[in-house]
Amino acid sequence: MSTAVEAPTVWDIAVDDAPVSLSARGDLVAVAGAEGTVRVLDAAMGAETGSLELPGGSLSVQLAPDAGHLAATGPMGYALWRRTDGRTTVRESGAWSAAAAWADPERVAIASGRRALVLDTDGEELWRTDPAASTVTDLAWMRQGRRLAVAAYGAVHGHERHTPKPVVTYPYVGSHLALAVAPTGRWICSGNQDASIHIWRIRDAGDLTMSGYPEKISRLAFDDSGFWLAADGAPDITVWDFSGKGPEGTAPRSLRCHETITALAWRPGAGGQLASGGDDGTVALWYATAGRAQQRLRPARELTGDGTAVAALAWAGPHLLIAAYRNGRVRAYGVPSRAAL
DSSP: OOOEEEOOEEEEEEOSSOEEEEEEETTEEEEEETTSEEEEEETTTOOEEEEEEOTTOOSEEEEOTTSSEEEEEETTEEEEEETTTOOEEEEOOOSOOOOEEEEETTEEEEEETTEEEEEETTSOEEEEOOOOSSOOOEEEEEGGGTEEEEEETTEEEEEETTOSSOSEEEEOSSOEEEEEEOTTSSEEEEEETTSOEEEEETTTOOEEEEOOOSSOOOOEEEOTTSSEEEEOSSSEEEEEEOSTTOSTTOOOEEEEOOSSEEEEEEOSSSSOEEEEEETTSOEEEEETTOSOTTOEEOOSEEEEOOSOOEEEEEESSTTEEEEEETTSEEEEEEOOOGGGO
């Protein structure tokens, strides 16, 4: 049984640009707005500590692992921000820049049109990939930042450092919307426009398609153990078991709360707890790996909002969940211990 409660709010602020993306690292939270305003907040109090403007609007924001830098991407380019002095470097490339991913505190990959650019923290280009068949829609680092996975129509390509041409190709005829790499280094997964999840085993490129979803898959997330993958694509969230030989021949757990899923975020650690957001403004907390395959689970707790859709979720440590709402509210919820969820 789920329990609807008044949200245990730690702080609550309003921003004047509809949020589209969140990132939390260390003691900072970054909030990107649709019109291009990116605010950097103190995670404990919600006070603004920095900001930048990305011309043309923003799509995604990612703080570096040490929270020392930030990368923001948007329809017309990208920007980098430095914490120590607030220096901002803006590149109005005119290329659709869907995503950014940090390899480590010193290197970031940017999706820029049909290429991926790898930059240092000063914005200097270290190397770039050859053009893909279409716009790069997502990217992720593998092998502790030694290989970059780049998703575009028809394939996910793997690039070693300073190698414009891919050293490995994982083909799939379709449009990739989201990319997830297991922390174990065993799997790459893409969520696709054709309402499927495609999976490749990294060691030998063996692949598997999980189809039959009623809607496109635009959100995928592995937990910290790398054994559980959460996906949207239906009113139910599906959670697939990647332990052992992987999900082939198995059924997922189903999590039902929202009519439309708008955000997914695993709680840090390997405890199998997931936060989800919906278009009705509800934030749900789950024991997402409980029960058995094919079982439908209900939330352990629901945090009631004001009816405005959840735009993004991010954990600022194991006990602070940040939720951004499309009306401009950004709230930090105090979440109890795992056993008391």
